Amino acid sequence: MEKYLPILAIMSFLVSTCSAIVCVGMPDGVYETNCQAFTRCVGGETEIVNCEGETAYNQETKQCQRKWDVPPPCGTYRECSDLKDGFYPDMETNCHSYYICVGGAFLGHSLCPAGLVYNRYQGVCDYNYNAPPPCGINATAAPGI
Known part of the structure; x- marks a missing residue:
């Protein structure tokens, strides 16, 4: 069970991120929310x-589609075999998205809201x-500087 705890933590993060949108008063x-x-x-x-x-979520069609038919970042695979468990900024999107690695496996991308970038030190x-x-x-925002 312990080996599944990081995966469960990440999945609960993704689900909680999704439920943050409340539709009361919003246009139809x-x-x-994210790529999942x-x-x-x-x-x-x-x-x-x-x-x-x-x-994965396709930003253009606004629906879930096969990952290989979805444009970046949501349809893009990242190599995680040499990375520690965690969240990593996606440099190809100029950090407007980040991806998740657990146990050397790529779990997917998440998107930052418009105008924001992934801050790897704050998570x-x-x-x-x-x-x-x-x-x-901000050169002074990194630990140890």
């Missing part, structure tokens, strides 16, 4: 849609003036 539509799920608002009601199996999406390089511009 699809609201992106999205929120659909209809008449103020919230519906969380999880992308199952080999699917959150943040403004670039708060985040250290290479994602941000």
Whole structure:
């Protein structure tokens, strides 16, 4: 069971991120949450849609599709075999997304809200003036500086 705790922690993070959108007072539509799920608002009601199996959220079509048909970052695989468990900024998206590695396996991407970058030292999406390089511009934000 202990070997599954990191995976359970990450999955609960992803689900809790999804449920953060409340549709009361919001226009009907699809609201992106991360690459594994999205929120659909209809008449103020919230519906969380999880992308199952080999699917990911497609920002263009606003639905779950096969990962290989989804444009970056959600459809992109990252190599994790040499990385420690954790969250990593995706440099190919200029840190506007990050990916998750557990036990040498790639679990998927998550997206930062518009205008934010992944701050690897804080473990959150943040403004670039708060985040250290290479994602941000704050050279004093990194530990040990």
